[in-house]
Amino acid sequence: MKYLVRDKIFAIGDDYWIEDEDGQQAFLVDGKALRLRDTLEIKDPTGQVLITLRAKMLSLRDTMTIERGDEQLATVRKKRLSLLRNHYRVELAEGTELDVSGRILDREFTIEYDGELLAHISRKWFRVRETYAVNVVREEADTALLIAVAVCVIRMTDKDD
Numbered sequence: 001m002k003y004l005v006r007d008k009i010f011a012i013g014d015d016y017w018i019e020d021e022d023g024q025q026a027f028l029v030d031g032k033a034l035r036l037r038d039t040l041e042i043k044d045p046t047g048q049v050l051i052t053l054r055a056k057m058l059s060l061r062d063t064m065t066i067e068r069g070d071e072q073l074a075t076v077r078k079k080r081l082s083l084l085r086n087h088y089r090v091e092l093a094e095g096t097e098l099d100v101s102g103r104i105l106d107r108e109f110t111i112e113y114d115g116e117l118l119a120h121i122s123r124k125w126f127r128v129r130e131t132y133a134v135n136v137v138r139e140e141a142d143t144a145l146l147i148a149v150a151v152c153v154i155r156m157t158d159k160d161d
Helices: 143-160
Strands: 002-006 015-020 025-032 039-043 049-055 063-068 071-078 086-092 097-103 108-113 116-122 131-136
Touching (some): 025 143, 039 143, 063 143, 086 143
Antiparallel strands (some): 002 131, 039 049, 071 086, 086 097, 097 108, 108 116, 116 131
16 A cells, blocks of 8 residues: 655654545654654554654664654664665564665665565655655555654655755
């Protein structure tokens, strides 16, 4: 299923909706402006917090954590040695890793697990410049987690630029 994200709205403190391919509001990204560190909440349409994204304050390289409730789901970091493309590593709490690679500034990248495609993020499907889609390929995948990974990686890349 594809989810539509309007990229231009990314700013600390701004809220924006992510819509499904039928145009229905699927997730609200709620930016928390008055926090010491960059914090976002991903909520369902009823306002329930599904996932919280937090920038780590003291780390050698940019890091964000993805939490569900009081439990940490994942840690997102930029890979150290990546010459040609943006490359991020997502370490899940249970010990597995997701690989995020592609042209992140261009909004053309993938999220994979052990070589298997989980989600494809692309701007190609839309004519509006500030819009991209998160296409969740695997039906049994945790959609909120994959959207959270995409939001984290884009936020970290935009902050570096």
